[in-house]
Amino acid sequence: MDKVYPVIDEAIADIKDGAMIAIPGFFAAGVPRALLQAVIKKGTRDLTLTCGCGPLLGAADELRALVNNGQLKKVIDSYGLFRSASKGMQDPFECAVRAGEIELEVYPMGTMAEKYRAGGAGIAAFYTPTGVGSVVEESIITNIETNRVPKETRVIDGKEFVLEYALKPDYAFVHAHTGDREGNLRYAKTARNFNHVMATAARVTIAEVENLVEAGELVGDDVHTPGIYVHRMVKVPRPRFTITID
Amino acid sequence: MSQRAKLKGLSRELIALRVANELEDGTYVNLGIGIPTLISDWIEGRDIVLQSEIGMLKTGPLATSDDVDQDLINASCQPVTELPGSSYFDISESFGMIRGGHIDVAVMGALQINGRGDYAGWSNPARGLFVGNIGGSMDLCAGAKKLFIAMEHTTREGEYKVVKELSYPATAMGMVSMLFTDLAVIRITPEGMVLEEVASGLTPKDIQAVTEPKLIISPELKEMQL
Numbered sequence: 001m002d003k004v005y006p007v008i009d010e011a012i013a014d015i016k017d018g019a020m021i022a023i024p025g026f027f028a029a030g031v032p033r034a035l036l037q038a039v040i041k042k043g044t045r046d047l048t049l050t051c052g053c054g055p056l057l058g059a060a061d062e063l064r065a066l067v068n069n070g071q072l073k074k075v076i077d078s079y080g081l082f083r084s085a086s087k088g089m090q091d092p093f094e095c096a097v098r099a100g101e102i103e104l105e106v107y108p109m110g111t112m113a114e115k116y117r118a119g120g121a122g123i124a125a126f127y128t129p130t131g132v133g134s135v136v137e138e139s140i141i142t143n144i145e146t147n148r149v150p151k152e153t154r155v156i157d158g159k160e161f162v163l164e165y166a167l168k169p170d171y172a173f174v175h176a177h178t179g180d181r182e183g184n185l186r187y188a189k190t191a192r193n194f195n196h197v198m199a200t201a202a203r204v205t206i207a208e209v210e211n212l213v214e215a216g217e218l219v220g221d222d223v224h225t226p227g228i229y230v231h232r233m234v235k236v237p238r239p240r241f242t243i244t245i246d
Numbered sequence: 247m248s249q250r251a252k253l254k255g256l257s258r259e260l261i262a263l264r265v266a267n268e269l270e271d272g273t274y275v276n277l278g279i280g281i282p283t284l285i286s287d288w289i290e291g292r293d294i295v296l297q298s299e300i301g302m303l304k305t306g307p308l309a310t311s312d313d314v315d316q317d318l319i320n321a322s323c324q325p326v327t328e329l330p331g332s333s334y335f336d337i338s339e340s341f342g343m344i345r346g347g348h349i350d351v352a353v354m355g356a357l358q359i360n361g362r363g364d365y366a367g368w369s370n371p372a373r374g375l376f377v378g379n380i381g382g383s384m385d386l387c388a389g390a391k392k393l394f395i396a397m398e399h400t401t402r403e404g405e406y407k408v409v410k411e412l413s414y415p416a417t418a419m420g421m422v423s424m425l426f427t428d429l430a431v432i433r434i435t436p437e438g439m440v441l442e443e444v445a446s447g448l449t450p451k452d453i454q455a456v457t458e459p460k461l462i463i464s465p466e467l468k469e470m471q472l
Contacts, residue, residue: 026300026301026319026321026323026337027319027323028316028319028323029300029316029317029318029319029323030317052337053300053321053381053382054379058323078379078380078381078382079379079380079381080377080379081375081377081378081379083279083379085370085372085373088373094375097375097377098374098375104377105377106377106378106379106380107380108380108381108382108383108384108385109299109337109341109380109381109382109385110299110341110344110345110382110384110385111385113337113338113340113341114338114341116338117338128345128388129345129388129389130345130384130385130387130388130389131384131388132388132419133364133416133418133419133420134368134384134415134416134417134418134419135415135416136380136384141376141377141380142376142377143375143376143377145376177317188317188318189302189315189317189318189328189334190298190300190301190302190317190318190319190320190334191316191317192301192334192335192336192337193300193301193336193337194336194337195336196336196337197336197337197338224336239316241316243314243316243319243323243324243325244323245323
């Protein structure tokens with residue numbers, strides 16, 4: 001099963017306006033920058049980008065382009081804003097969130113991780129202790145007031161838990177260090193972060209790989225994401241970026 | 247909140263050192279963004295394993311310009327290094343480890359804390375946004391066996407951060423066991439906040455003046471040792 005697309009634009013050609021795309025990366029590490037750039041170039045609109053921990057802060061140029069082109073409808077993340085309030089006031093994304101032009105929906109990071117894990121593993125929802133005692137247990141946290149849907153809680157063995165739902169994006173863009181033509185992926189160090197779990201959750205997973213090898217060259221024991229989760233692949237150059245979120 | 251003169255206490259680096267001295271060998275520890283991150287500078291060579299929620303155990307010291315690897319950062323987005331015995335894992339594994347009760351101590355920063363061990367850190371209402379950066383803080387509070395707070399005792403303007411009631415949105419309720427600031431070390435007990443240590447040159451009265459809840463003075467009160 002050869003999953004490699006020679007041209008990145010062809011690998012994302014079917015992504016339509018309104019699509020929900022999972023974007024892995026933990027701040028600067030493991031962000032699928034080439035695929036983001038391709039979707040910026042394609043001009044797809046009304047996108048919902050579901051993240052985990054600030055990949056769009058780590059890929060600030062791509063975020064700026066998506067906002068300035070009016071391509072974003074919504075972002076879901078645990079850490080989507082600049083730490084510094086003064087920097088945030090000048091950030092086009094935060095300005096659009098303040099104006100209600102882009103929705104920002106927020107969850108604890110472990111809840112984000114588990115939403116993808118559940119989505120990829122056939123679990124509809126799960127009870128987590130995270131967020132109990134905070135506003136997170138009361139409703140969905142979003143800047144759009146009418147979307148603050150109340151959450152259910154339940155006491156199990158004397159302890160309170162919050163019900164959170166699985167997330168199944170239309171697409172996942174993932175960034176891997178090495179992939180073989182059949183879609184087996186291996187990530188590098190902390191660039192792994194949300195890549196694997198997002199690959200399992202999406203209907204269509206598109207992987208950009210820094211190193212493309214033949215089947216058999218990536219040893220089975222070294223595979224982090226088995227090819228069953230990966231539908232399309234593109235070879236990309238090793239990205240160059242500054243490691244910062246400021 | 248009243249305006250108060252700012253007392254001279256420890257630097258951020260020395261607050262981190264005081265917390266480092268509290269950590270026991272043979273423990274797995276997670277450090278939050280801000281002052282907690284600085285603790286890593288003080289535990290080199292000790293038998294303490296740092297878990298970074300990005301997906302790493304045994305996180306090494308910060309990388310210098312020569313050994314920066316763009317695929318190797320900590321949860322504060324700083325380039326770090328490996329140590330013999332370091333391991334990597336994916337994010338759902340990382341948070342399973344956190345929620346599942348395997349982390350001995352989490353050290354977090356805070357905007358406000360009260361005498362019941364409730365604290366606020368994820369959203370400053372002054373920013374005027376209902377949404378904020380939660381990151382991994384609430385998961386760590388839910389799962390770590392002990393939760394320490396390391397922060398400056400007051401705001402830059404001298405306002406209370408150690409308060410009777412949180413006015414900022416809570417991160418977690420009743421989970422904090424110890425508070426380390428530039429001025430004092432305070433233990434959170436069922437009876438309230440017990441002042442255990444004061445910074446050199448300060449008195450319990452000085453600490454109470456910048457602390458809204460009434461402090462219980464420990465019979466073993468001492469000067470902070472670094």
